[in-house]
Amino acid sequence: MELTGNHDISAAAQTLWNLLMDPDFLARITPGITRMEKISDDNYLAIADVKIGPVKGSFKGEVQITEKQEPEAFTLMVQQKSSIGNVAASVRIRIQELSPEKSNIQFEGKAQLSGLLARTGQRVLSGVANTLSRQFFESLEAEIKQQV
Amino acid sequence: MTKLIGQSVKRVEDKRFITGQGQYTDDIVLPGMTYAYILRSPYAHATIKSIDTAAARAMEGVVAVFTGEDIAKAGINGVPTGWQVNFKSGETMKEPPHPLLVADRVKHVGDSLAVVIAESREIAKDAADLIEIDYDVLEAVWNPADAIAADAPQVHEGAPNNICFDWELGNPKAEVDAALAGAHHVTSLDLVNQRMIPNPIEPRSAIGHFESSHDRYTLYTTSQNPHLTRLLMCAFVLGLPEHKVRVVAPDVGGGFGSKIFHYTEEALVIWASGKLGRPVKWTADRSECFTTDAHGRDHVTKAEMGFDKEGNILGLRVKTYANLGAYLSTFAPCVPTWLHGTLLQGVYTTPKINVDVTGVFTHTNAVDAYRGAGRPEATYLLERLLDTAALEMGMDPAELRLQNMIQPFDGVSQPGYMTQVALQYDSGNYQATLHRGLEMVGYEQFRQEQAEARKAGRYLGIGFSTYIEACGIAPSAVVGALGARAGLYEVGQVRVQPTGKVSVFTGAHSHGQGHETTFAQIVADTLGIGMGDVEIIHGDSESVAFGMGTYGSRSLAVGGSAIMKSLDKILEKGAKIAAHKLEAAVEDLDFAEGKWTVKGTDKSIGFGDVALTAYVPHNYPQGVEPGLDFSSFYDPANFTYPFGTHIAIVEVDPQTGKVDLKRFIAVDDVGNVINPMIVEGQIHGGLAQGIGQAMFEGALYDDGGNLINGSYMDYTMPRADDLPSFEVDRLVTPCPHNPLGVKGAGEAGAIGSTPAVVNAVMDALSPLGIFNPSMPMTPESIWRTING
Numbered sequence: 001m002e003l004t005g006n007h008d009i010s011a012a013a014q015t016l017w018n019l020l021m022d023p024d025f026l027a028r029i030t031p032g033i034t035r036m037e038k039i040s041d042d043n044y045l046a047i048a049d050v051k052i053g054p055v056k057g058s059f060k061g062e063v064q065i066t067e068k069q070e071p072e073a074f075t076l077m078v079q080q081k082s083s084i085g086n087v088a089a090s091v092r093i094r095i096q097e098l099s100p101e102k103s104n105i106q107f108e109g110k111a112q113l114s115g116l117l118a119r120t121g122q123r124v125l126s127g128v129a130n131t132l133s134r135q136f137f138e139s140l141e142a143e144i145k146q147q148v
Numbered sequence: 149m150t151k152l153i154g155q156s157v158k159r160v161e162d163k164r165f166i167t168g169q170g171q172y173t174d175d176i177v178l179p180g181m182t183y184a185y186i187l188r189s190p191y192a193h194a195t196i197k198s199i200d201t202a203a204a205r206a207m208e209g210v211v212a213v214f215t216g217e218d219i220a221k222a223g224i225n226g227v228p229t230g231w232q233v234n235f236k237s238g239e240t241m242k243e244p245p246h247p248l249l250v251a252d253r254v255k256h257v258g259d260s261l262a263v264v265i266a267e268s269r270e271i272a273k274d275a276a277d278l279i280e281i282d283y284d285v286l287e288a289v290w291n292p293a294d295a296i297a298a299d300a301p302q303v304h305e306g307a308p309n310n311i312c313f314d315w316e317l318g319n320p321k322a323e324v325d326a327a328l329a330g331a332h333h334v335t336s337l338d339l340v341n342q343r344m345i346p347n348p349i350e351p352r353s354a355i356g357h358f359e360s361s362h363d364r365y366t367l368y369t370t371s372q373n374p375h376l377t378r379l380l381m382c383a384f385v386l387g388l389p390e391h392k393v394r395v396v397a398p399d400v401g402g403g404f405g406s407k408i409f410h411y412t413e414e415a416l417v418i419w420a421s422g423k424l425g426r427p428v429k430w431t432a433d434r435s436e437c438f439t440t441d442a443h444g445r446d447h448v449t450k451a452e453m454g455f456d457k458e459g460n461i462l463g464l465r466v467k468t469y470a471n472l473g474a475y476l477s478t479f480a481p482c483v484p485t486w487l488h489g490t491l492l493q494g495v496y497t498t499p500k501i502n503v504d505v506t507g508v509f510t511h512t513n514a515v516d517a518y519r520g521a522g523r524p525e526a527t528y529l530l531e532r533l534l535d536t537a538a539l540e541m542g543m544d545p546a547e548l549r550l551q552n553m554i555q556p557f558d559g560v561s562q563p564g565y566m567t568q569v570a571l572q573y574d575s576g577n578y579q580a581t582l583h584r585g586l587e588m589v590g591y592e593q594f595r596q597e598q599a600e601a602r603k604a605g606r607y608l609g610i611g612f613s614t615y616i617e618a619c620g621i622a623p624s625a626v627v628g629a630l631g632a633r634a635g636l637y638e639v640g641q642v643r644v645q646p647t648g649k650v651s652v653f654t655g656a657h658s659h660g661q662g663h664e665t666t667f668a669q670i671v672a673d674t675l676g677i678g679m680g681d682v683e684i685i686h687g688d689s690e691s692v693a694f695g696m697g698t699y700g701s702r703s704l705a706v707g708g709s710a711i712m713k714s715l716d717k718i719l720e721k722g723a724k725i726a727a728h729k730l731e732a733a734v735e736d737l738d739f740a741e742g743k744w745t746v747k748g749t750d751k752s753i754g755f756g757d758v759a760l761t762a763y764v765p766h767n768y769p770q771g772v773e774p775g776l777d778f779s780s781f782y783d784p785a786n787f788t789y790p791f792g793t794h795i796a797i798v799e800v801d802p803q804t805g806k807v808d809l810k811r812f813i814a815v816d817d818v819g820n821v822i823n824p825m826i827v828e829g830q831i832h833g834g835l836a837q838g839i840g841q842a843m844f845e846g847a848l849y850d851d852g853g854n855l856i857n858g859s860y861m862d863y864t865m866p867r868a869d870d871l872p873s874f875e876v877d878r879l880v881t882p883c884p885h886n887p888l889g890v891k892g893a894g895e896a897g898a899i900g901s902t903p904a905v906v907n908a909v910m911d912a913l914s915p916l917g918i919f920n921p922s923m924p925m926t927p928e929s930i931w932r933t934i935n936g
Contacts, residue, residue, distance in 0.1 A: 116858075118257075119862070121859070
């Protein structure tokens with residue numbers, strides 16, 4: 001499954017970078033994530049509950065941050081396991097500063113699904129992914145406004 | 149007494165089915181029963197680095213957990229293949245093992261990794277969630293045409309380039325090449341006969357029950373084929389003595405081919421029950437049905453047909469890549485070869501035919517027989533070629549067919565028709581069904597309506613399919629020569645009880661076909677007794693001597709004929725007893741209406757009195773054994789060859805690509821008919837499945853080899869409002885070589901209908917160009933066809 005999108009956020013690139021590197025912050029604003037624990041630098045354990053139509057599952061696995069180019073770009077490697085199937089995703093995230101108050105976040109990557117997750121409702125999953133990413137960016141924007 | 153044969157007698161089995169009293173495998177609950185859940189691979193291709201079952205074993209209520217390592221340690225073989233196909237070079241096909249549980253490398257989504265056995269199914273499932281497996285995910289391949297590429301991921305170590313066999317049939321390829329090279333016109337089609345998922349309403353289920361008191365096993369299973377399952381499981385997988393194993397296939401809720409085969413789960417529950425000393429039940433959930441019931445079709449084909457200037461067929465060349473899946477299912481190798489290549493004569497006089505089939509392994513679930521099995525694939529490519537050729541050459545598709553059809557022959561005064569592809573057709577009148585179909589559809593009037601509709605910007609189309617199929621599988625010597633590892637006769641035992649009531653034991657198995665009615669009609673008519681005096685018993689290896697099961701539209705033609713043979717023996721012996729009692733010679737007796745009468749007198753004795761005499765032989769003919777009970781093994785002289793004409797009328801909206809199936813006409817000739825209602829029901833069901841393939845169904849895979857439409861939310865099957873009210877008629881050309889003159893009707897609908905619908909869409913869109921619509925013809929697919 002292809003994952004792409006972009007969103008303007010009212011913050012400078014370095015501000016966004018700092019927030020996105022903070023696991024507690026990410027756990028708070030990412031839809032479905034219930035817990036994120038640091039295993040080592042740039043390597044986290046994530047636990048998430050996701051419901052896609054009739055398919056529900058508790059996911060557990062690692063999230064790794066690689067190919068860091070502060071404050072412009074990084075890659076998220078996600079390996080999540082659940083009883084309804086596994087997810088392996090690799091997403092490149094780019095932050096482009098448009099002005100000191102505004103940046104564009106763009107993401108591009110692929111997710112490989114398996115198990116029940118792959119064979120039930122996969123055709124609606126990209127819609128679900130879009131909804132989740134929109135929720136993420138809306139929460140991000142709201143958090144930034146609050147901090148300001 | 150009214151004859152029962154030929155009457156639409158209501159089905160006797162329906163009373164229990166419609167009142168909810170059917171007894172299916174999953175309904176059976178035995179004392180001390182445990183429940184199995186099978187942990188399956190979420191990946192199409194992965195090596196297993198480690199597997200940790202400790203947490204699952206520790207869960208309360210878990211009785212045992214077994215993995216591939218346990219199976220390997222126990223020395224248990226994988227499930228075998230029942231049909232051997234050789235390479236063109238003569239080399240035996242590649243036959244990789246199919247273990248009950250995989251220890252090292254999974255080869256398709258749904259491959260079995262471990263079984264958890266617990267006090268309840270829920271506990272077993274929850275415990276399976278606790279099994280930790282570390283995988284190394286590998287590249288997978290699902291398309292048979294891609295799988296043979298040099299750099300494609302390999303499914304089995306011993307099958308280079310994923311090739312199981314390459315096979316050809318017919319005239320030498322050079323002769324066919326020459327015929328096509330010299331042709332005035334060659335129609336060439338690239339076709340995908342997409343993968344179908346059988347979807348019987350009842351999921352597969354199996355119960356293993358070991359009784360240590362007798363050292364005896366019972367397997368209850370959702371099988372079309374209980375005796376063969378016992379043979380394969382005992383002799384090839386578990387090494388159990390066959391007389392200590394009973395296999396029961398109770399009521400079975402549909403199969404469509406997918407329940408013919410011996411599955412790993414059957415052997416697994418038997419083995420586990422023996423190990424645990426408790427009954428073990430496994431029942432698939434719907435998701436497992438999608439990923440592990442053997443699938444159907446899945447051919448990628450190039451088909452070319454050459455014609456002379458007048459439209460006479462000169463030759464046919466076919467190259468097919470047939471997807472076999474990751475493992476060879478019981479009959480998998482025979483479906484794309486001997487059940488497909490042999491049907492490429494169709495009903496036409498094509499003088500040169502060459503078919504070349506490569507059987508290919510992929511990282512997908514196994515492919516095997518699905519309603520029609522090979523014959524729908526052959527019919528699809530032939531009938532698509534005929535309508536496309538007619539359009540390309542500016543000829544009428546019905547005329548083109550009539551011009552090329554084999555002339556009528558009855559197989560009695562005229563010999564059977566020898567094809568270029570190894571078969572001898574039994575009897576046929578192919579033109580008659582087409583003429584009747586044209587009459588029913590009002591062909592000339594339709595063409596006028598179509599012309600007017602086109603002027604108004606509407607796209608109406610008509611499509612034809614004049615199919616033939618080979619049923620009544622079959623003469624054992626013939627199938628043996630073709631690679632079958634079993635005989636394909638059938639067993640029929642008729643036991644007349646002392647009171648004249650009759651128990652009939654058949655090796656055929658009914659899972660929707662209505663044998664309990666049809667067979668009883670035959671027995672009651674032949675013996676002159678009431679249908680209520682006849683009981684049909686099937687599906688239990690303990691009561692039925694042997695059997696080859698139900699598939700290939702064989703039950704009536706082969707199983708019914710076996711019963712007829714036993715009925716002949718009953719009447720022959722009965723006549724001796726009757727002659728003794730009537731103090732007459734056997735030759736002087738007539739048997740009718742359930743009694744023997746001395747010709748020209750009113751002296752007679754009823755069937756019931758003769759039966760009683762046979763069991764209370766106080767006054768009895770010398771040299772005749774008591775009792776009235778005969779068993780017969782019937783091995784037919786040939787296949788049977790039903791045929792017919794299917795015609796579809798559609799309207800297509802080119803703006804949206806939506807296809808509206810407006811009419812469907814089916815004229816089938818299945819030989820003599822015992823119960824017209826049941827035959828019509830079989831035709832209707834087959835049509836729905838064939839139209840389903842044309843318009844709605846088909847397995848879809850992503851690049852990782854995941855089936856992505858593996859649920860009823862995602863996999864479309866036809867619903868009542870998708871289908872018109874079918875217009876069906878029958879003609880009768882009796883089968884010349886079996887005692888009932890029947891040919892079989894179970895698959896005809898699914899074999900003939902698919903190309904008719906696709907041809908109709910091609911015809912509808914012909915003002916926009918000559919398209920080759922791909923199946924399923926969803927609005928999106930048709931829109932893309934039109935818009936490139």
